[in-house]
Amino acid sequence: MIQSETPASLIMIFGATGDLAKRKLYPSLYHLFRKGKLAEHFAVVGVARRPWTNEVLREHVKDSVLSSIHDAEDIEKFISHFYYQSHDVTDSQSYIQLKDLANQLDQKYSLEGNRIFYLAMAPEFFGTIAEHLKIDGLTDTDGFHRLVIEKPFGHDLDSAIQLNKQIRNVFSENDIYRIDHYLGKEMVQNIEVIRFANAIFEPQWNNRFISNIQITSSEMLGVEERGGYYETSGALRDMFQNHMLQMVALLAMEPPIRLTPKEIRSEKVKVLSALRSIENEEIKDYFVRGQYGPGEDNGQQLLGYREEMNVNPDSNTATFVAGKLMIDNFRWAGVPFYIRTGKRMTEKSTKIIIQFKDVPMNLYYNSEKKLAPNLLVIHIQPEEGITLHLNAKQSGQTMETTPVKLNFANNDVAGLNTPEAYEKLLFDCLRGDATNFTHWDEVALSWNFVDKISNFWENKKAEFPNYPAGSMGPEAADQLLEKDGFSWWPVSNYDIDDCK
Numbered sequence: 173m174i175q176s177e178t179p180a181s182l183i184m185i186f187g188a189t190g191d192l193a194k195r196k197l198y199p200s201l202y203h204l205f206r207k208g209k210l211a212e213h214f215a216v217v218g219v220a221r222r223p224w225t226n227e228v229l230r231e232h233v234k235d236s237v238l239s240s241i242h243d244a245e246d247i248e249k250f251i252s253h254f255y256y257q258s259h260d261v262t263d264s265q266s267y268i269q270l271k272d273l274a275n276q277l278d279q280k281y282s283l284e285g286n287r288i289f290y291l292a293m294a295p296e297f298f299g300t301i302a303e304h305l306k307i308d309g310l311t312d313t314d315g316f317h318r319l320v321i322e323k324p325f326g327h328d329l330d331s332a333i334q335l336n337k338q339i340r341n342v343f344s345e346n347d348i349y350r351i352d353h354y355l356g357k358e359m360v361q362n363i364e365v366i367r368f369a370n371a372i373f374e375p376q377w378n379n380r381f382i383s384n385i386q387i388t389s390s391e392m393l394g395v396e397e398r399g400g401y402y403e404t405s406g407a408l409r410d411m412f413q414n415h416m417l418q419m420v421a422l423l424a425m426e427p428p429i430r431l432t433p434k435e436i437r438s439e440k441v442k443v444l445s446a447l448r449s450i451e452n453e454e455i456k457d458y459f460v461r462g463q464y465g466p467g468e469d470n471g472q473q474l475l476g477y478r479e480e481m482n483v484n485p486d487s488n489t490a491t492f493v494a495g496k497l498m499i500d501n502f503r504w505a506g507v508p509f510y511i512r513t514g515k516r517m518t519e520k521s522t523k524i525i526i527q528f529k530d531v532p533m534n535l536y537y538n539s540e541k542k543l544a545p546n547l548l549v550i551h552i553q554p555e556e557g558i559t560l561h562l563n564a565k566q567s568g569q570t571m572e573t574t575p576v577k578l579n580f581a582n583n584d585v586a587g588l589n590t591p592e593a594y595e596k597l598l599f600d601c602l603r604g605d606a607t608n609f610t611h612w613d614e615v616a617l618s619w620n621f622v623d624k625i626s627n628f629w630e631n632k633k634a635e636f637p638n639y640p641a642g643s644m645g646p647e648a649a650d651q652l653l654e655k656d657g658f659s660w661w662p663v664s665n666y667d668i669d670d671c672k
């Protein structure tokens with residue numbers, strides 16, 4: 173049952189010394205604490221390999237909070253709830269000690285046996301940890317036991333099934349919170365509201381009125397020091413299988429009969445089931461892969477992917493992927509969903525562009541100008557907002573048209589400080605709301621779709637590199653749309669870039 177208040181709970185973070193915990197989890201917990209959204213009764217146990225003490229962890233948590241919030245009130249009180257245990261994830265003895273500590277904290281803070289196990293460490297340990305939690309008795313309490321799992325959930329469908337089996341031996345599906353942090357983003361959560369709370373959009377949200385939908389998620393950075401991980405993943409597994417397909421599901425799903433996790437997830441599952449399956453010989457017609465070569469950004473020389481640290485100099489890994497998805501159902505038959513994501517592109521940005529079909533005839537056509545299409549742009553990051561592109565009359569003694577924008581920028585709303593995705597997701601998990609986490613059925617269908625493409629690509633050497641660092645990807649990605657008569661937005665100076 174979803175609770176309105178957060179209940180008392182013990183949060184165990186496996187990987188407490190890591191990057192994710194430091195950059196995201198501690199500041200998010202602190203925000204919840206300051207907003208009064210963490211129950212008075214809470215404790216956090218940080219678990220990792222290093223031989224730290226409670227004091228060292230508390231200083232680390234304090235530093236992490238202070239790096240983003242300068243006047244962190246009550247920080248001493250907040251960090252006093254943190255405890256540390258040096259731990260070897262494969263050793264039962266470590267779990268037995270952890271159980272003793274957890275039981276003591278249960279008593280001390282009256283936590284009612286409620287436990288959240290947050291696995292913020294390398295995925296190869298997820299299954300082992302889940303099994304030990306059960307075997308060594310950490311789940312033997314009367315309260316709830318929830319498992320929060322970071323991405324990637326498996327490497328392909330087979331490994332995901334294997335991992336799912338391991339964790340389902342211990343936790344029921346309802347208690348597994350698979351993180352896709354895009355689902356915690358304000359504007360991703362807004363997709364549903366824009367669609368289902370506005371009478372002007374829902375009647376148009378189908379193949380009679382929409383010509384195509386584009387989702388671009390571009391990064392300016394390269395792989396940085398994560399080359400080792402990225403070599404085993406690439407853009408398809410790192411971004412497409414999870415974040416991009418989740419956004420497609422939210423854009424394309426039917427209105428759920430009510431806003432419960434079960435109903436929303438089941439509508440998303442139907443979309444993923446309706447994705448047109450692509451056979452090997454068709455992949456080139458639907459998907460394009462890319463890898464960045466050397467390039468330049470504002471006079472700064474950028475390395476090519478193959479020159480990056482821990483990357484095979486002959487690597488076949490895609491750092492860019494573009495795809496055309498078809499959803500074969502009544503609502504979407506014939507409407508392409510174009511998706512692209514990549515590293516070392518020209519800007520850091522995630523945007524969704526819904527392009528409506530043209531009016532049946534253009535009364536305002538003259539030889540120089542065509543009517544611009546109506547677009548609905550959902551700005552996911554770094555800007556958060558919505559822009560509706562319309563045509564209006566140019567001022568003056570003319571009947572020429574000009575494109576105009578109606579804008580909503582989330583951060584312009586007075587006093588609104590959009591919470592970090594992780595803050596919202598942690599809050600949801602504490603209250604038992606799994607809506608914005610991925611259900612196993614969604615994971616399985618996404619891998620099933622992606623495996624066909626990755627298996628085909630892995631067995632076929634690509635002509636890489638094929639786009640310079642600091643560009644919008646290979647030319648073939650543009651051609652993917654051009655052959656359907658479309659282009660990636662923005663086209664030739666048509667400004668869709670901000671929502672101000």
Ligand code: NAD
Nearest residue numbers: 187188189190191192220221259260261292293295322323
């Ligand atoms: P990291 O390498 O920075 O941290 C790993 C943590 O695991 C450290 O605390 C380390 O001590 C601990 N650890 C490793 N081996 C251990 C062992 N044998 N026993 C006990 N502890 C051990 O990793 P990270 O960047 O924090 O990522 C953690 C997880 O979160 C990964 O699954 C990653 O894919 C996912 N993730 C990270 C980010 C991010 O921004 N860092 C974003 C999305 C997802």
